[in-house]
Amino acid sequence: xxxxxxxxxxxxxxxxxxxxxxxxxxxxxxxxxxxxxxxxxxxxxxxxxxxxxxxxxxxxxxxxxxxxxxxxxxxxxxxxxxxxxxxxxxxxxxxxxxxxxxxxxxxxxxxxxxxxxxxxxxxxxxxxxxxxxxxxxxxxxxxxxxxxxxxxxxxxxxxxxxxxxxxxxxxxxxxxxxxxxxxxxxxxxxxxxxxxxxxxxxxxxxxxxxxxxxxxxxxxxxxxxxxxxxxxxxxxxxxxxxxxxxxxxxxxxxxxxxxxxxxxxxxxxxxxxxxxxxxxxxxxxxxxxxxxxxxxxxxxxxxxxxx
Amino acid sequence: xxxxxxxxxxxxxxxxxxxxxxxxxxxxxxxxxxxxxxxxxxxxxxxxxxxxxxxxxxxxxxxxxxxxxxxxxxxxxxxxxxxxxxxxxxxxxxxxxxxxxxxxxxxxxxxxxxxxxxxxxxxxxxxxxxxxxxxxxxxxxxxxxxxxxxxxxxxxxxxxxxxxxxxxxxxxxxxxxxxxxxxxxxxxxxxxxxxxxxxxxxxxxxxxxxxxxxxxxxxxxxxxxxxxxxxxxxxxxxxxxxxxxxxxxxxxxxxxxxxxxxxxxxxxxxxxxxxxxxxxxxxxxxxxxxxxxxxxxxxxxxxxxxxxxxxxxxxxxxxxxxxxxxxxxxxxxxxxxxxxxxxxxxxxxxxxxxxxxxxxxxxxxxxxxxxxxxxxxxxxxxxxxxxxxxxxxxxxxxxxxxxxxxxxxxxxxxxxxxxxxxxxxxxxxxxxxxxxxxxxxxxxxxxxxxxxxxxxxxxxxxxxxxxxxxxxxxxxxxxxxxxxxxxxxxxxxxxxxxxxxxxxxxxxxxxxxxxxxxxxxxxxxxxxxxxxxxxxxxxxxxxxxxxxxxxxxxxxxxxxxxxxxxxxxxxxxxxxxxx
Numbered sequence: 064x065x066x067x068x069x070x071x072x073x074x075x076x077x078x079x080x081x082x083x084x085x086x087x088x089x090x091x092x093x094x095x096x097x098x099x100x101x102x103x104x105x106x107x108x109x110x111x112x113x114x115x116x117x118x119x120x121x122x123x124x125x126x127x128x129x130x131x132x133x134x135x136x137x138x139x140x141x142x143x144x145x146x147x148x149x150x151x152x153x154x155x156x157x158x159x160x161x162x163x164x165x166x167x168x169x170x171x172x173x174x175x176x177x178x179x180x181x182x183x184x185x186x187x188x189x190x191x192x193x194x195x196x197x198x199x200x201x202x203x204x205x206x207x208x209x210x211x212x213x214x215x216x217x218x219x220x221x222x223x224x225x226x227x228x229x230x231x232x233x234x235x236x237x238x239x240x241x242x243x244x245x246x247x248x249x250x251x252x253x254x255x256x257x258x259x260x261x262x263x264x265x266x267x268x269x270x271x272x273x274x275x276x277x278x279x280x281x282x283x284x285x286x287x288x289x290x291x292x293x294x295x296x297x298x299x300x301x302x303x304x305x306x307x308x309x310x311x312x313x314x315x316x317x318x319x320x321x322x323x324x325x326x327x328x329x330x331x332x333x334x335x336x337x338x339x340x341x342x343x344x345x346x347x348x349x350x351x352x353x354x355x356x357x358x359x360x361x362x363x364x365x366x367x368x369x370x
Numbered sequence: 371x372x373x374x375x376x377x378x379x380x381x382x383x384x385x386x387x388x389x390x391x392x393x394x395x396x397x398x399x400x401x402x403x404x405x406x407x408x409x410x411x412x413x414x415x416x417x418x419x420x421x422x423x424x425x426x427x428x429x430x431x432x433x434x435x436x437x438x439x440x441x442x443x444x445x446x447x448x449x450x451x452x453x454x455x456x457x458x459x460x461x462x463x464x465x466x467x468x469x470x471x472x473x474x475x476x477x478x479x480x481x482x483x484x485x486x487x488x489x490x491x492x493x494x495x496x497x498x499x500x501x502x503x504x505x506x507x508x509x510x511x512x513x514x515x516x517x518x519x520x521x522x523x524x525x526x527x528x529x530x531x532x533x534x535x536x537x538x539x540x541x542x543x544x545x546x547x548x549x550x551x552x553x554x555x556x557x558x559x560x561x562x563x564x565x566x567x568x569x570x571x572x573x574x575x576x577x578x579x580x581x582x583x584x585x586x587x588x589x590x591x592x593x594x595x596x597x598x599x600x601x602x603x604x605x606x607x608x609x610x611x612x613x614x615x616x617x618x619x620x621x622x623x624x625x626x627x628x629x630x631x632x633x634x635x636x637x638x639x640x641x642x643x644x645x646x647x648x649x650x651x652x653x654x655x656x657x658x659x660x661x662x663x664x665x666x667x668x669x670x671x672x673x674x675x676x677x678x679x680x681x682x683x684x685x686x687x688x689x690x691x692x693x694x695x696x697x698x699x700x701x702x703x704x705x706x707x708x709x710x711x712x713x714x715x716x717x718x719x720x721x722x723x724x725x726x727x728x729x730x731x732x733x734x735x736x737x738x739x740x741x742x743x744x745x746x747x748x749x750x751x752x753x754x755x756x757x758x759x760x761x762x763x764x765x766x767x768x769x770x771x772x773x774x775x776x777x778x779x780x781x782x783x784x785x786x787x788x789x790x791x792x793x794x795x796x797x798x799x800x801x802x803x804x805x806x807x808x809x810x811x812x813x814x815x816x817x818x819x820x821x822x823x824x825x826x827x828x829x830x831x832x833x834x835x836x837x838x839x840x841x842x843x844x845x846x847x848x849x850x851x852x853x854x855x856x857x858x859x860x861x862x863x864x865x866x867x868x869x870x871x872x873x874x875x876x877x878x879x880x881x882x883x884x885x886x887x888x889x890x891x892x893x894x895x896x897x898x899x900x901x902x903x904x905x906x907x908x909x910x911x912x913x914x915x916x917x918x919x920x921x922x923x924x925x926x927x928x929x930x931x932x933x934x935x936x937x938x939x940x941x942x943x944x945x946x947x948x949x
Contacts, residue, residue, distance in 0.1 A: 096679035187559040191581075191896055260673055261745065339745045340672035343897055345581070347748060 066155035069314050073150045074141050076318060077325075081292050082107035084326040088333050095337050107292075114285030122278055124185040132180030133279065133286035139173040140293030147300040148224035149321045150314035158224035163211050166223070166301060167204075170256070173294060174200055177275060184278035192275035195344055199262070202352035203255050209359035210249035213241050213366050214305060223301075227308040241365040246306045248359035251351075253302045257295040260336035262348065299325045374398040374462040377418050377445060385410050393848045394635050396462040396784070399440070404468045404477045411441050411466055412483040419447035419456055420464070421778065422765045422882075424849070424860040425490035426875040427498045429526045433845060436469040437500055439477060441487070442849060442860065446783040449776045450762060461783050463849055470500060479505040486765040489885050497524040507549075512591045515544045524599060548575045548587040555579060559896060563592050572908075576891065576899055583899065586891035590884065601874040603866060607633055607842075610871060611705045614861070617876060618909055620663065623656050623701040624854030625876065628861040630705050631786060632850025636865060639838050643830035645709035646787040651825045652701045653852060654818040658688040658729070660855030661769075661811040661818075664907040668808050669740065671900045672749045680736050687729045691822075694718045694725070709835030719826050730819050737812050750805035754890045754902035757802065764886040767879050768857020769814070770906050773807035775800040780853035792824050804905040842869055854879050856907045880909045 086104035093100020121130060146169070148161045174196060181193030217235045218226045229235050237243045255262040279287050303324055310317045342348040373396045381387060381400065389401040402410045414420040420443035428438045442465050447455035470477050479502035480487040491502040492511035499522040502508070513523075516538035522528055550558070562573040571592040577585045601613055607630075614629035615622035627649055634641065641649075666681035689699045696704045697712055704710050714722075740746055756766070756774045771778050779796040781789045797813035799806035847864035857879030866872030883906050890902050 096676050097683050098679055187557070188561070188896075191559070337676050338674075339676075339743050340669065340674040340749045342745065343749070343895065345895075347745060 066151040066157035069150035069318075070145050070157040073147070073318055073321075074145050077144055077296055077322065078141065078289070078293065080322055080326075081296050082111060082289070084329045085292055087326070088330045091330060091333050092337050095333070111285045111289060114288070115282045117281030119281050119283055122185045125183050125278070129180050129183040129278070132176060132183075133283045133290065135176045136173065136180075136290035137286050137293065138290075139169055139176065140290040140297065143169050143173070143297035144293055144300065146223070147297060147304055148227050149300065149304065149310075150318050151224070153222065153224035153228050155224075158222065161223045163215060163221045163223055163226075167208070167211075170294070170297075171200070171204075173290075181275035181278075186278050189275050189277045192277070196275060198344055199255065199348075202349065203252050206248050206352065206355045206359050207252040207256070209356070209363055210245040210252065211305075213245040213359075213362045216366055217242060223304060227304050230305065230308050241362050244358060244362035244365060248355050248362060249302060249306065251355040251358075253298045254332065254335070255352075256298045257332070258291065259295075259332055261339055261342045295329065296325055299328045303328075372398075373460065374445065374464050376460070377414060377462075377464055380418065381410055381413055384413065393846070394638075397465070397635075397849055398462065399465040399467050401467045401469070404439075404470055407439070407441070407466065407468045408478050408480045408483045411443065411480045411487070414443045414445070414464055414466065415484045415486075416448075418445065419449070419454065420445050422484060422486040422490075423463070423851075423858065424862055424875065424877045425487060425494070426862050426873070427494040427500050427524075428864065428873050429498060429524065430469075431472050432526060434469070436471055437475060437498060439468050439470065439494070439500070440862070441466040441480065442862065444783065444858075446778065448762065449778065450758065452777075455777070463784070463851075465849075475499055476501045476503050478503050481505050481507075485763045486882070486885070489881065496522065498522050499525065509547060512594065514591075515546050516542075523596075526602075546573075546589050548589070549585070550575075550587075551577050551585045556584065561899070563589075574899070574903075576896060578896060581895045581897070583891045583894050583896060586888050586899075588884075588887070598874055598876065601871050603870050603872070605871060606869050607707045607871075610874070611707070612703065614876065615702055615705070617878065619700075620660050620909060621656055621854040621856060621859070621879075623652050623705070624852050624859050625861070625878070626705040627653060627786075628850040628852045628854075628859040629863065629874070629876065630707055630850070631852070632848050632861045632863040633707060633865075633871075634838075635850060636846045636848035636863060637838065637842050639708055639836075641709050641787070642832050642834060642836060643788070644713070644832050645834040647825045647829055648695065648710055648714065648834065649705070650788045650792070651695055651822050652692070652704065653854075654822045654825075655688060655692050655695060656701055657818045657853075657855045658815060658822075659685050659692070660907070661815050662688065662733075664855075664904070665737075665740075665808055665811055667904050668750070668804065668901065669746065671904050672746065674740075674743075674746055677736070677740050677743075677746070680739075684729060684732045684736060687725055687732075691722055691725050691729070694722045706835065708838040709833070711835065713834045719829065723823065723826055726819055726823055730816070733812075733815060733819075747805065749898075749901070750808060751801070751803055753804045753894055753898045754905055755802045755893075756886060756890050760886050760889045764882070766857070766883045766886050768853075768855070768883065768907070769797075769807045769810040770857065770883050772797060772810045773799050774802040778858070780851050780858040784851050786852055788825065791828070792821055794821050804901060807905045844872070847873075856880055856909055857883065878909060880906070883908065 083104055085107040086101065089106055090100050090104060143166065146161045146165055148158055151157045178193040178197050181189040214226060215221050217239060218229050220226060235242055276284060276287055300321070303321065307324070310320050342351065372392070378387065378390060378398065378400055385402055385406045387400045387402055391399045391401075393399065400410075415422060422441065423444040424442040426440040426442070428440065430436055430438045442463060445456060445464055446461050449455055468477065475498070477500060479491055481491055481502065482504055488505070488507060489511060491505050492507065492509065494500045495502065495508065496510055496512040499520070518535050521535070557578045559576040559578055560573070561576060563571045573589040573592070575587045576583050597613060597617065601610060605613060610633065611626045611630045615626035617625040662681055662685040666678045666685070669681065670678035692701050693699050695701070695714060695718070704712055756770065758774050761771050761774045761776060767778060775798060777796045777798050781794070782796045794817045797810045797817060799809050842865045844865055844867050847862065850861045850863070852859055859879055860877045862875040863871060864873040887903070887906060891899065894902060
């Protein structure tokens with residue numbers, strides 16, 4: 064039962080800490096852009112608190128899909144985090160939920176909610192943004208699936224906690240070329256999934272005029288925003304638990320170390336997302352995705368030929 | 371033979387010219403019969419290499435019992451090929467004028483022969499009730515959809531500027547008819563009138579097939595300020611400059627200069643050389659900060675916030691430069707008839723020269739970094755193509771047309787002030803896309819820096835202002851032009867009695883750029899829509915200087931300062947409510 068407690072604990076702690084790293088990223092980004100930026104690292108907390116004080120405004124034409132969108136977004140984001148085997152290991156009660164397929168389906172659900180909520184808002188730009196979000200899945204999911212398939216075939220299991228354990232013990236790992244190559248393509252998929260520039264269509268402000276979140280405001284927006292930050296952490300978490308799983312035995316220390324590592328990844332991504340314009344879906348984005356897919360395919364071939 | 375006579379002789383061969391009137395050395399007006407109007411404009415435009423620069427409808431019933439139309443054509447050559455340009459000494463303005471009897475306010479539409487006239491003729495109906503017969507697109511342009519029929523605000527007897535028509539309830543407002551393509555599967559994506567990230571109101575309709583825009587239509591003029599009406603008969607020339615520069619928040623100085631120089635030319639005032647040089651400097655400073663703004667935004671709308679921020683850092687130096695020259699971060703409040711209100715000290719000149727070095731260095735540095743970014747260049751290339759023939763038909767101006775390979779630049783074609791003593795190149799690119807337009811802007815930034823430097827180095831001595839003593843002749847009119855950052859601004863002023871303006875027509879650069887925008891949208895994706903609009907560097911407020919006001923009752927009321935203050939604090943009991 065204690066594993067369930069840790070499962071909930073890791074979600075709560077990450078929910079509380081994640082905005083801090085967002086704040087760090089913002090300060091760093093401001094420095095790179097030669098502006099002052101927020102006064103400290105706590106700006107995202109203040110933003111979310113401020114948003115929660117604001118009232119709701121909802122388009123007349125929208126339905127419950129739109130209204131409950133932010134809650135479900137936040138909920139699925141939190142669920143994604145919960146199933147990451149950070150503080151609990153294999154064999155515990157919680158680890159039965161920690162499965163690659165569970166994670167893939169939860170993230171597909173998150174994307175689905177994102178899409179229908181934005182289409183339901185009645186804003187044509189949000190609708191276009193929502194449908195693009197689905198298009199991204201078409202490009203990213205094959206890459207992600209193929210990379211994970213290689214890992215699952217190597218480990219002979221789809222349970223994330225067990226895979227993590229095997230990598231830790233060295234049963235599978237970077238000594239296998241297939242695993243190493245899969246880590247590269249999965250890293251790309253993870254970055255795209257976390258929805259940051261140049262792949263961020265979720266908040267593609269100008270081009271799609273405020274993107275999918277365009278019609279949300281106040282607490283709704285704050286919640287949806289927090290949900291997206293959680294998703295980013297979950298995606299980083301997934302990468303860490305498969306490809307960089309070394310950590311402490313003690314669940315508290317493990318959680319601390321995980322947050323630190325994920326935070327570093329989150330903040331370091333500023334060095335990518337700060338520079339250059341967004342990619343267009345059917346031109347630059349597609350060619351990128353095809354390259355990444357080739358890499359993941361190489362990993363699969365390497366597994367099949369058995370080197 | 372004077373400037374423009376050769377063109378007029380050619381027109382005379384086919385058309386009866388009733389009258390030839392010369393305003394200045396390079397501005398001639400010919401009067402033709404209204405039925406000959408389209409042919410006369412077409413001959414000048416297509417056969418002799420003219421571009422439509424302005425069209426002024428005017429209510430001259432008090433003067434001669436008629437309405438009048440003035441089509442201002444800038445004779446500079448078709449410029450479709452490099453050789454296709456008139457020699458410098460032949461370039462001039464030819465205005466085709468025609469009278470329209472007050473009892474039959476119609477005229478044959480020029481748009482059928484010269485598409486560039488479409489916006490002007492739509493506006494002529496809105497503002498004066500002059501109906502262009504055969505106009506392919508007779509929808510309203512300027513007036514709002516619920517404006518009463520048959521009320522044309524710029525007619526002299528139409529209205530009192532303090533009154534406004536009764537508001538129509540939201541649900542009773544008539545719908546504006548957008549030009550819609552027919553066919554199944556066309557998705558209508560509305561954008562505006564007010565949209566989260568648009569800085570000014572404009573209603574765009576993008577008709578899409580999937581992600582591709584197959585056609586677009588737009589409605590502007592949501593924010594008229596009634597400036598042209600305001601100027602008539604109420605302002606004297608000392609006030610006009612201040613009104614004109616409030617046309618725009620970015621290129622206000624260019625408007626002030628065009629307006630004041632139109633007035634100065636009509637009277638024939640020669641401004642002191644030092645003032646001329648400083649006017650040029652201010653215009654170029656305005657170009658610096660405006661182009662930096664636009665290049666920054668062109669990065670920002672593609673998501674490149676980093677480049678945007680760095681470009682804005684440089685822009686700050688140009689504001690500082692403006693402060694050294696005019697005393698304010700914006701170049702406002704400086705231009706008056708006869709010169710400038712503020713002179714520069716030599717210490718300020720020295721500081722400005724240092725600042726120019728900084729701007730130039732950092733600009734080159736940042737631009738190189740942007741050009742190194744393949745993804746950024748990729749987002750700009752091949753997007754928003756302005757076809758050369760479309761450009762020739764619609765007379766666009768500024769970087770918009772220069773990006774399509776036309777060397778149209780008011781500084782080069784119709785030099786004003788100090789410009790003819792300076793050396794500069796007209797920046798031209800041949801790609802027709804966003805990339806070319808931004809490249810033109812970058813080249814112009816460097817040219818502007820060089821122009822400012824030349825002006826400072828050659829700075830003539832003497833005073834910056836003379837007292838204009840000439841009496842202004844009622845009925846005299848002239849064109850004032852300059853190259854604003856977005857393109858050529860053309861102002862036209864006709865003088866009235868008692869040192870007041872009879873008619874002021876302010877044609878901002880963006881006005882000429884809007885009508886071809888539709889063609890630039892076609893075939894691009896929605897993701898690029900904002901970028902294409904941005905690459906025109908559109909200025910909504912420039913375009914929307916006109917309108918307002920109505921008279922239903924004859925009552926009038928004087929508002930006191932107290933009334934206004936109370937109203938602005940409480941927002942209750944509108945002081946004009948009971949009128």
